[in-house]
Amino acid sequence: MLKFVIRRLLLLVPILFGLSVLLFVWLRALPGGPAQALLGERATADSVARIEELYGLNEPWYVQYWKFVSAAVQLDFGNSAHTNRPVTEEMLRTFPATIELAVAALVFAIGIGIPLGYFAARKYGSWLDNLSVSGSLLGVAVPVFFLAYILKYVFSVRLGWFPTHGRDDPRMDAEHPTGLYVLDGILTGNLEASWDALVHLVLPAVALGSIPLAIIVRITRASVLDVVHEDYVRTAEAKGLWERTITRRHVLRNALLPVVTVIGLQAGLLFSGAILTETVFAFDGVGQFIYEAISTRDYAVLQGFILVIAAMYVVVNLLVDVSYGLIDPRVRVR
Amino acid sequence: MSLSEIEAATESEQVEQAAGNLRREAWRRLRRDPVAIVGFCLIAFFVLVALLAPLLAPYAPDAQPGRGMITPTNIPGPSAQHWFGLDASGRDELSRVIHGARQSLLVGVVSMLLGMIGGLTLGVLAGAFGGTVDSVVMRIVDVMLSIPGLLMAIAIAALLGASLTSVMIAIAIVNVPVFARLLRGQMLAQRGSDYVLAARSLGVRRRSIVFGHILPNSISPVIVQATLTLATAIIEAAALSFLGLGSADPRVPEWGRMLADTQRYLASAPHLALFPGLAIVVAALGFTMLGERLREAIDPKYRR
Amino acid sequence: MSVSISEARGPLLDVRDLSVAFTRKGSPDVRAVDGVTFTVSPGETVGLVGESGSGKSVTSLAVMGLLPPRGVRVGGQVLFDSDDLLTLPRDRMRDIRGRDIAMVFQDPMSSLNPVVPIGVQVAEVLERHQDLKGEPARRGAEDLLARVGIPDPRRRLKEYPHQLSGGMRQRALIAMALACKPRLLIADEPTTALDVTIQAQIIELLKELVQDTGASLVMITHDLGIVAGLCDTVHVMYSGRVVESAGRRELFAEPHHPYTGGLLASVPRLDAPRGAPLHPIPGSPTDVLQWSDGCAFAPRCPNRIEPCTGGPPPLESIGGRSLRCLNPLTESEEVPA
Numbered sequence: 007m008l009k010f011v012i013r014r015l016l017l018l019v020p021i022l023f024g025l026s027v028l029l030f031v032w033l034r035a036l037p038g039g040p041a042q043a044l045l046g047e048r049a050t051a052d053s054v055a056r057i058e059e060l061y062g063l064n065e066p067w068y069v070q071y072w073k074f075v076s077a078a079v080q081l082d083f084g085n086s087a088h089t090n091r092p093v094t095e096e097m098l099r100t101f102p103a104t105i106e107l108a109v110a111a112l113v114f115a116i117g118i119g120i121p122l123g124y125f126a127a128r129k130y131g132s133w134l135d136n137l138s139v140s141g142s143l144l145g146v147a148v149p150v151f152f153l154a155y156i157l158k159y160v161f162s163v164r165l166g167w168f169p170t171h172g173r174d175d176p177r178m179d180a181e182h183p184t185g186l187y188v189l190d191g192i193l194t195g196n197l198e199a200s201w202d203a204l205v206h207l208v209l210p211a212v213a214l215g216s217i218p219l220a221i222i223v224r225i226t227r228a229s230v231l232d233v234v235h236e237d238y239v240r241t242a243e244a245k246g247l248w249e250r251t252i253t254r255r256h257v258l259r260n261a262l263l264p265v266v267t268v269i270g271l272q273a274g275l276l277f278s279g280a281i282l283t284e285t286v287f288a289f290d291g292v293g294q295f296i297y298e299a300i301s302t303r304d305y306a307v308l309q310g311f312i313l314v315i316a317a318m319y320v321v322v323n324l325l326v327d328v329s330y331g332l333i334d335p336r337v338r339v340r
Numbered sequence: 341m342s343l344s345e346i347e348a349a350t351e352s353e354q355v356e357q358a359a360g361n362l363r364r365e366a367w368r369r370l371r372r373d374p375v376a377i378v379g380f381c382l383i384a385f386f387v388l389v390a391l392l393a394p395l396l397a398p399y400a401p402d403a404q405p406g407r408g409m410i411t412p413t414n415i416p417g418p419s420a421q422h423w424f425g426l427d428a429s430g431r432d433e434l435s436r437v438i439h440g441a442r443q444s445l446l447v448g449v450v451s452m453l454l455g456m457i458g459g460l461t462l463g464v465l466a467g468a469f470g471g472t473v474d475s476v477v478m479r480i481v482d483v484m485l486s487i488p489g490l491l492m493a494i495a496i497a498a499l500l501g502a503s504l505t506s507v508m509i510a511i512a513i514v515n516v517p518v519f520a521r522l523l524r525g526q527m528l529a530q531r532g533s534d535y536v537l538a539a540r541s542l543g544v545r546r547r548s549i550v551f552g553h554i555l556p557n558s559i560s561p562v563i564v565q566a567t568l569t570l571a572t573a574i575i576e577a578a579a580l581s582f583l584g585l586g587s588a589d590p591r592v593p594e595w596g597r598m599l600a601d602t603q604r605y606l607a608s609a610p611h612l613a614l615f616p617g618l619a620i621v622v623a624a625l626g627f628t629m630l631g632e633r634l635r636e637a638i639d640p641k642y643r644r
Numbered sequence: 645m646s647v648s649i650s651e652a653r654g655p656l657l658d659v660r661d662l663s664v665a666f667t668r669k670g671s672p673d674v675r676a677v678d679g680v681t682f683t684v685s686p687g688e689t690v691g692l693v694g695e696s697g698s699g700k701s702v703t704s705l706a707v708m709g710l711l712p713p714r715g716v717r718v719g720g721q722v723l724f725d726s727d728d729l730l731t732l733p734r735d736r737m738r739d740i741r742g743r744d745i746a747m748v749f750q751d752p753m754s755s756l757n758p759v760v761p762i763g764v765q766v767a768e769v770l771e772r773h774q775d776l777k778g779e780p781a782r783r784g785a786e787d788l789l790a791r792v793g794i795p796d797p798r799r800r801l802k803e804y805p806h807q808l809s810g811g812m813r814q815r816a817l818i819a820m821a822l823a824c825k826p827r828l829l830i831a832d833e834p835t836t837a838l839d840v841t842i843q844a845q846i847i848e849l850l851k852e853l854v855q856d857t858g859a860s861l862v863m864i865t866h867d868l869g870i871v872a873g874l875c876d877t878v879h880v881m882y883s884g885r886v887v888e889s890a891g892r893r894e895l896f897a898e899p900h901h902p903y904t905g906g907l908l909a910s911v912p913r914l915d916a917p918r919g920a921p922l923h924p925i926p927g928s929p930t931d932v933l934q935w936s937d938g939c940a941f942a943p944r945c946p947n948r949i950e951p952c953t954g955g956p957p958p959l960e961s962i963g964g965r966s967l968r969c970l971n972p973l974t975e976s977e978e979v980p981a
Binding site: 020021024025028032035143144146147148149150151152155156158159163274275277278279281282285286296297300301303305308312315316319320323 | 495578607621
């Protein structure tokens with residue numbers, strides 16, 4: 007098992023290396039070069055030269071690459087051209103928000119997706135099955151931002167059940183030691199703030215979780231349909247086991263293997279998906295910040311955020327691989 | 341030709357014949373599948389609207405027939421005159437949605453084709469040569485897949501500046517590794533198959549095995565992927581445009597930007613969000629439905 | 645095994661006129677089993693013999709109540725302890741399965757759950773039917789593994805199916821089947837997926853265990869060698885019906901149905917002269933006639949006569965054996981050698 011993990015870790019090295027090269031080249035390929043990119047469109051030749059001097063952009067490319075990598079390893083991505091604060095600081099501010107949102111979206115997608123997929127398969131051909139199949143087709147075809155609009159219009163604007171935007175009520179006087187507002191409320195004993203943050207999370211989380219939900223339903227259903235026809239399920243039936251034992255031990259334990267992979271992949275994608283959700287709900291997280299960075303051409307921010315999100319995506323995939331090894335004994339020995 | 345060679349040759353023919361039968365069977369299955377038919381109809385509707393946009397649209401996309409009717413507090417909704425209502429600049433929403441189909445179809449098809457060509461080239465290189473070429477190509481593919489697609493599209497579109505071309509290129513690049521991995525996997529699977537071994541034992545040259553046998557037999561999953569990619573390309577294009585990375589010209593009607601522009605008016609003029617949104621859903625759903633059923637028809641593994 | 649005593653107590657399993665049809669919307673029903681009747685006495689070993697598609701496996705699944713709930717129509721009666729298993733409530737049937745009737749399947753790899761340790765898969769039968777829990781169940785599982793000849797059972801308990809050899813897996817499956825000392829064991833081609841050298845060991849093991857526990861055994865196979873070494877009574881099936889039933893000795897010495905004769909003749913014999921041709925049955929099991937139109941074997945039958953294709957041949961009993969044939973083999977042509 008340890009060998010398996012180490013081998014997976016080693017596979018990370020070339021990917022992270024490639025990633026850093028890609029982003030290094032990307033920033034230098036920007037129109038006008040990185041100095042222009044940092045200064046914005048109204049930069050004078052003089053100030054460009056100064057910036058190039060300051061950031062060492064006139065040094066040979068390998069020196070620049072080395073500096074870039076060693077800074078990145080220390081999580082130093084320079085300053086935001088827009089807010090003028092270190093990119094790392096902006097990350098610390100925005101990541102907890104999006105992590106909270108992503109967790110909520112995932113809880114929603116898994117909590118509904120797995121039971122729905124399971125019952126759809128067990129009631130193969132029923133109205134529930136048809137509903138979940140068409141729902142999962144629709145789920146991937148509806149753009150997240152459009153769904154976010156619909157949710158916002160129906161449940162916030164019309165019905166007034168949920169707030170239209172933000173992470174909390176600005177009148178709420180709350181402390182935020184972790185930046186995860188729901189957790190903060192619990193930690194500081196301010197349950198009202200927790201509830202407020204939770205209510206703000208609902209619509210963005212549903213919108214963000216819609217695609218993972220559709221995919222989890224589909225994979226769970228297909229996987230359960232496969233497994234219930236396996237010989238070992240027939241063996242379990244032949245033993246006269248209770249239905250719930252068969253479901254838990256023989257059907258689900260096998261059927262959920264591919265679902266775990268898919269959940270991992272989808273979890274990794276939530277951070278980029280958040281760009282489209284957070285903008286609609288003015289949810290002050292990574293996505294909203296990246297959106298602003300795009301419109302203000304804040305390339306230092308984009309570079310740092312893309313690198314970190316991609317690295318997180320890779321690491322999440324690694325964790326999925328490893329956890330797969332934990333639940334499937336066949337993978338472990340290989 | 342020795343007896344065993346003749347047997348090998350007939351066997352490889354039989355396998356390919358079987359593949360042909362499978363394709364006919366898939367086609368027969370598809371023609372009876374209501375989901376596939378609905379998907380096909382949605383696609384046909386979408387493509388027709390896109391092609392005939394100038395004939396169908398009552399107004400030019402940038403005309404402002406209702407300029408006088410717009411006030412900050414009132415954007416007229418659907419009426420007999422303007423079926424989909426007016427937008428905030430007094431333009432006819434229906435005409436813009438219809439013309440938007442053109443942009444959407446264009447971006448979808450071009451970016452899918454570019455991505456497919458790029459991916460197939462890499463995949464054939466990796467699958468046909470194997471060894472070092474294969475590892476290098478696959479490492480590149482791994483790195484590309486390590487960046488979430490939307491994020492990569494954003495990075496590329498930001499790099500190339502806001503234009504329709506950069507949206508197409510960005511989405512194409514995102515799709516390259518998908519096609520590359522798919523085709524390589526197909527080729528590896530087929531390289532070990534009996535009929536390829538048979539052809540090789542007969543001394544058929546590598547190039548003609550690759551182009552004469554392996555590629556044609558790998559085409560079905562590629563077609564499926566292409567159909568599904570059209571759906572995601574349309575959605576991704578809308579997303580980029582929604583984020584302000586679409587065409588630099590605000591007069592060009594793009595569904596994604598139309599949705600972004602309407603954000604401020606969501607409470608007062610929800611029709612402005614509804615129609616472009618539904619348009620994206622119709623187009624994407626058509627390709628998704630057909631693509632999924634195509635996959636099920638071709639590959640029995642996905643049936644049920 | 646004394647047949648007369650067991651007959652006095654009546655049969656353990658009494659299958660009467662069993663029929664199974666697979667139904668699909670838009671296409672005609674497929675009759676997989678058609679009016680099959682046989683009995684199994686306590687302690688008796690019965691062979692169900694036939695090619696693939698003859699309905700022998702479907703028969704066993706019907707007895708076990710393991711046919712899919714939808715798309716299947718089952719008729720007739722399956723009497724066990726004078727209960728009709730076909731009409732028993734689902735939960736009653738669950739109590740019987742694994743405790744009174746157990747089954748060993750064909751492919752030991754796919755019949756074991758790949759992600760659950762062997763020990764758990766054996767112990768769960770004890771937990772379900774004998775109310776054992778925890779340590780006693782584990783120890784029971786260990787004993788069972790030892791009993792079916794798996795070396796170092798304590799270690800094997802924690803292992804997963806892929807860590808065991810094919811023969812070991814089949815032994816583990818047999819251990820699960822015998823966990824509650826069932827009175828009836830159904831073995832569906834238990835050796836087909838195994839190496840030839842292992843096959844004999846598994847058959848030996850089954851024979852031994854059945855003798856020790858006094859269980860009845862229904863052996864489903866296409867291998868006449870297994871039948872010859874194991875079964876008291878043999879039922880030969882073709883295309884969903886029993887075509888010939890007889891005691892083992894009588895059947896081998898004097899096959900009456902041309903299909904039985906063909907099966908026996910197609911077994912290569914060591915005492916045949918070198919270079920003597922093999923005698924395969926011509927045609928394939930797919931060349932069948934509907935039983936309603938005549939004898940299903942007629943298209944492949946060397947003894948076919950006009951009336952064979954004129955209507956279904958009846959199953960007739962003659963001197964303790966039964967036969968479904970209008971023109972049976974005579975003594976001189978029994979086994980063309």
